[in-house]
Amino acid sequence: xxxxxxxxxxxxxxxxxxxxxxxxxxxxxxxxxxxxxxxxxxxxxxxxxxxxxxxxxxxxxxxxxxxxxxxxxxxxxxxxxxxxxxxxxxxxxxxxxxxxxxxxxxxxxxxxxxxxxxxxxxxxxxxxxxxxxxxxxxxxxxxxxxxxxxxx
Amino acid sequence: xxxxxxxxxxxxxxxxxxxxxxxxxxxxxxxxxxxxxxxxxxxxxxxxxxxxxxxxxxxxxxxxxxxxxxxxxxxxxxxxxxxxxxxxxxxxxxxxxxxxxxxxxxxxxxxxxxxxxxxxxxxxxxxxxxxxxxxxxxxxxxxxxxxxxxxx
DNA sequence: ATTATATAGTTCGACATCAAATCATAGGAG
DNA sequence: CTCCTATGATTTGATGTCGAACTATATAAT
Numbered sequence: 001x002x003x004x005x006x007x008x009x010x011x012x013x014x015x016x017x018x019x020x021x022x023x024x025x026x027x028x029x030x031x032x033x034x035x036x037x038x039x040x041x042x043x044x045x046x047x048x049x050x051x052x053x054x055x056x057x058x059x060x061x062x063x064x065x066x067x068x069x070x071x072x073x074x075x076x077x078x079x080x081x082x083x084x085x086x087x088x089x090x091x092x093x094x095x096x097x098x099x100x101x102x103x104x105x106x107x108x109x110x111x112x113x114x115x116x117x118x119x120x121x122x123x124x125x126x127x128x129x130x131x132x133x134x135x136x137x138x139x140x141x142x143x144x145x146x147x148x149x150x151x152x
Numbered sequence: 153x154x155x156x157x158x159x160x161x162x163x164x165x166x167x168x169x170x171x172x173x174x175x176x177x178x179x180x181x182x183x184x185x186x187x188x189x190x191x192x193x194x195x196x197x198x199x200x201x202x203x204x205x206x207x208x209x210x211x212x213x214x215x216x217x218x219x220x221x222x223x224x225x226x227x228x229x230x231x232x233x234x235x236x237x238x239x240x241x242x243x244x245x246x247x248x249x250x251x252x253x254x255x256x257x258x259x260x261x262x263x264x265x266x267x268x269x270x271x272x273x274x275x276x277x278x279x280x281x282x283x284x285x286x287x288x289x290x291x292x293x294x295x296x297x298x299x300x301x302x303x304x
Numbered sequence: 305a306t307t308a309t310a311t312a313g314t315t316c317g318a319c320a321t322c323a324a325a326t327c328a329t330a331g332g333a334g
Numbered sequence: 335c336t337c338c339t340a341t342g343a344t345t346t347g348a349t350g351t352c353g354a355a356c357t358a359t360a361t362a363a364t
Binding site: 190193228246248 | 318319320321322323324328329330
């Protein structure tokens, strides 16, 4: 039902990356459609990080945590800060660095996002069940880890 | 090894979408780093479509085939056409429509891309093996299919 | 101390992407 | 035939993303 067996290993990889690309696309736009006006997945991901782990982080540490360039992180932080969702202060111990932390408004926004996301996740679970997700998680984590390591 | 079991179904979905997002990011930038100057994954994907299936397609059909908006397809075609990789002609049977087809230069570019991609795929296979890809393909296809259907 | 190299952050230009608005043509209802 | 709605394509404005170039500070080498 899911088509024929791949003709080669290259073909297999091609198909996996293709599915991954489409799912990333569909899921991120579905997420953003239910989020509060102006919030994006990239911005939410940063708020989520601080809600889970707390503390302060340098922009470059956030960049490597999320596998984006420092330039990308600069850009995203420049949208979060004016909205008052994060606060950025100079790093006293390093004249080059800055430190990012979440604000109360940021926590509230995160809560709001989670509330709005819940029905969407329920919908997806109702449609697909947890089966394919449970089956996909471990192999995806392994692929991600290897690709990640290849970058260095 | 791959962390703890998810605390909830929502958490499971979260993690899968997170892995998918990172893999999509890493793979597309890895692809683009080996491609000829100026070629992107989005552009290659279109050439690939025509090499595999031939014929002519309307932009809106391409858009739905690749799960992007018509606006996105317009933008990508506007980069391919000036490079002479595709040709766009008016649709005689519909005054609104246009028809896209690949050119000889487009086929040559596609060949070149494939040649450059091969070592990268070999690299990935050497690092990760085909195992995780084979394990991930079917569940990913199922997830994609369900998400896809939810859009309508 | 001076110089060289590395690192943190930003800026810039390019591309992909979306949503919303717009324009043109097609097709159907009266 | 006229009007209304649907559809194909484009434009516009915003965001995320990259790589490359740049500024400033830190660290190491001599």
